[in-house]
Amino acid sequence: MEIGLVGLPLVGKTTFFNLLTGASRPTGLTGETRVHTGSAPVPDKRLDFLAALYRREKIVYARVDFKDIPGLDPRQVNKAAASRFLEEVRGADALCCVVRAFTAAEIPAYFDAVSPLREFQEILAELLLADIMLVERRLERLRSGRKVSKEAAAEVALLERCLATLNNEEPLEKVALSPEEKGLFAGYGFLTEKPLILAVNLDEIGLREGDHPQREALRDYVEKRGIPAVEVAAQIEAEIAKLPPEDRAEFLEDFGLEEPGIERLAKAAFRCLGLISFFTVGEAEVKAWVIKEGTTARKAAGKVHSDMERGFIRAEVFHFDDLFRFGTPAKAREAGLVRLEGKDYPVRDGDVIHFRFNV
Ligand SMILES: Nc1nc2c(ncn2[C@@H]2O[C@H](COP(=O)(O)OP(=O)(O)O)[C@@H](O)[C@H]2O)c(=O)[nH]1
Ligand SMILES: [Mg+2]
Numbered sequence: 001m002e003i004g005l006v007g008l009p010l011v012g013k014t015t016f017f018n019l020l021t022g023a024s025r026p027t028g029l030t031g032e033t034r035v036h037t038g039s040a041p042v043p044d045k046r047l048d049f050l051a052a053l054y055r056r057e058k059i060v061y062a063r064v065d066f067k068d069i070p071g072l073d074p075r076q077v078n079k080a081a082a083s084r085f086l087e088e089v090r091g092a093d094a095l096c097c098v099v100r101a102f103t104a105a106e107i108p109a110y111f112d113a114v115s116p117l118r119e120f121q122e123i124l125a126e127l128l129l130a131d132i133m134l135v136e137r138r139l140e141r142l143r144s145g146r147k148v149s150k151e152a153a154a155e156v157a158l159l160e161r162c163l164a165t166l167n168n169e170e171p172l173e174k175v176a177l178s179p180e181e182k183g184l185f186a187g188y189g190f191l192t193e194k195p196l197i198l199a200v201n202l203d204e205i206g207l208r209e210g211d212h213p214q215r216e217a218l219r220d221y222v223e224k225r226g227i228p229a230v231e232v233a234a235q236i237e238a239e240i241a242k243l244p245p246e247d248r249a250e251f252l253e254d255f256g257l258e259e260p261g262i263e264r265l266a267k268a269a270f271r272c273l274g275l276i277s278f279f280t281v282g283e284a285e286v287k288a289w290v291i292k293e294g295t296t297a298r299k300a301a302g303k304v305h306s307d308m309e310r311g312f313i314r315a316e317v318f319h320f321d322d323l324f325r326f327g328t329p330a331k332a333r334e335a336g337l338v339r340l341e342g343k344d345y346p347v348r349d350g351d352v353i354h355f356r357f358n359v
Pocket of ligand 1: 027028029102103233
């Protein structure tokens with residue numbers, strides 16, 4: 001599962017990528033032609049609590065992969081590069097669009113002024129356009145075919161509906177699909193169907209004042225469309241991240257931040273991929289395991305070890321919230337909140353699981 005960072009050039013994508021993954025890719029480049037991938041931890045206070053309760057030294061957080069894709073530049077003259085970047089976007093499972101809301105005289109703004117809403121709309125238009133081209137090419141091919149099979153006719157009907165949606169400037173996630181159409185649709189890798197989040201890159205003043213250019217309008221825009229948005233001051237957080245760990249909290253507090261924005265972004269990205277985590281308490285560590293929502297207990301066991309899936313007997317489960325409420329596992333057990341679940345139990349986010357197995 002991979003999230004693609006997309007946006008216009010020089011908006012802070014690589015700065016975000018470095019912060020998320022701990023990489024140190026050069027920033028400020030406009031002629032960047034390569035894609036970089038890396039993984040980011042998804043911090044979780046629940047795991048910290050478990051580690052303290054069970055006195056485990058090591059905490060293993062969930063991770064989510066990010067891909068730093070060079071700017072999607074509508075003014076790009078190198079069409080080959082532009083289409084290669086679009087293919088990278090197509091390969092991602094979800095997208096995080098970065099927009100610039102910081103003022104910096106030395107970094108040229110894409111438009112005349114700092115305009116994050118306009119940037120966002122520009123990127124959405126690029127994605128929409130790419131889908132329109134894909135649909136039209138496919139329709140053309142289908143219509144030029146000699147024989148019209150039943151399957152081809154069904155595909156044409158589907159694509160025509162897609163095209164109508166796109167021409168209406170609506171993303172393809174809005175298209176209603178029959179169960180048969182779902183598989184066909186998924187095969188295209190449409191860009192406007194991918195889960196999307198917005199990362200707004202603020203400057204120090206924006207962070208302190210809780211404001212930036214076009215803020216109200218941008219908020220309205222994402223709320224109407226149900227797009228999760230996270231505000232992060234990437235540059236400042238990069239500076240804070242360089243400090244010794246014990247000094248960081250003080251600086252964050254100074255900016256009125258409870259946790260680094262980058263952590264909020266990693267969590268939002270994780271959720272937008274439809275992922276959840278369950279926890280295990282091992283001999284030396286507490287660990288979060290990443291699964292798709294709806295994964296059954298037996299499959300989840302397979303994440304930990306293939307033997308556990310093969311020899312699955314039962315999952316001993318309690319929910320983190322119950323543990324937190326009662327304070328200790330013994331009290332949660334007394335209250336009857338520790339359950340034995342069978343192989344088809346759909347694991348919930350925050351379940352603490354001990355697998356019983358036999359091989
Ligand atoms: N002043 C300021 N500069 C930033 C901020 N975020 C990124 N930059 C700078 O903007 C330039 C472009 O950043 P980069 O991450 O390379 O953007 P990308 O082209 O989208 O990958 C670099 O010189 C960064 O140092 C910010 O929040 N404030
Ligand atoms: Mg970059």
